[in-house]
Amino acid sequence: MDWLAPVNTLLGAAIGVGSTLLADRHRWRRDRVALDRDTRLKAYAAFMGALADVYAQLWEIARDGRPVEEARAAAHEVFASSHLYPLRYELALIAPWEVMDPVNRAFWKVRSLRDLVAGGVTTEAPGLGRQGRDYLAAAEEAQAAMRRDLGTSWPRRDPGPDPGAPVPDA
Numbered sequence: 220m221d222w223l224a225p226v227n228t229l230l231g232a233a234i235g236v237g238s239t240l241l242a243d244r245h246r247w248r249r250d251r252v253a254l255d256r257d258t259r260l261k262a263y264a265a266f267m268g269a270l271a272d273v274y275a276q277l278w279e280i281a282r283d284g285r286p287v288e289e290a291r292a293a294a295h296e297v298f299a300s301s302h303l304y305p306l307r308y309e310l311a312l313i314a315p316w317e318v319m320d321p322v323n324r325a326f327w328k329v330r331s332l333r334d335l336v337a338g339g340v341t342t343e344a345p346g347l348g349r350q351g352r353d354y355l356a357a358a359e360e361a362q363a364a365m366r367r368d369l370g371t372s373w374p375r376r377d378p379g380p381d382p383g384a385p386v387p388d389a
Contacts, residue, residue: 256369259313263365266306266322267358273301273329274354277336281347287339294337298330318368321361328354 276297280290307326311319332350340347366372 291337325357
């Protein structure tokens with residue numbers, strides 16, 4: 220029975236190595252998921268930041284009431300310098316379709332806004348206000364899709380106080 224000790228030693232070593240490999244695999248998978256989420260978070264933030272900057276700068280150009288040629292050049296420069304196209308292409312590589320669909324809608328809305336501003340439209344024009352509201356709604360949809368993808372729920376809309384709740388004494 221002197222073979223029982225080496226067999227138990229080998230069996231113990233196999234169990235130890237197996238459990239270590241399983242734990243390493245689990246840790247690798249968890250780290251990979253966290254890295255993927257962090258990558259999407261940074262890409263989402265960069266895109267939404269650039270989108271918001273373009274919107275604000277286009278609105279400023281429209282508010283200034285520049286001549287058409289100057290407005291066209293400024294609007295196209297703002298759009299080109301924002302790098303929205305490369306940021307959107309990056310999202311197309313890493314984001315699910317549930318995110319890309321509203322991202323594309325927001326992108327096209329801000330691009331339509333750019334075209335209006337490039338045509339010399341000012342903030343007094345009703346079409347610009349409507350297009351601005353459409354962009355803001357599309358951007359909010361894109362943000363909500365990104366939050367769902369990342370598993371975050373903030374910000375939640377505050378429904379306000381419950382009308383049936385008792386009022387505390389002051």
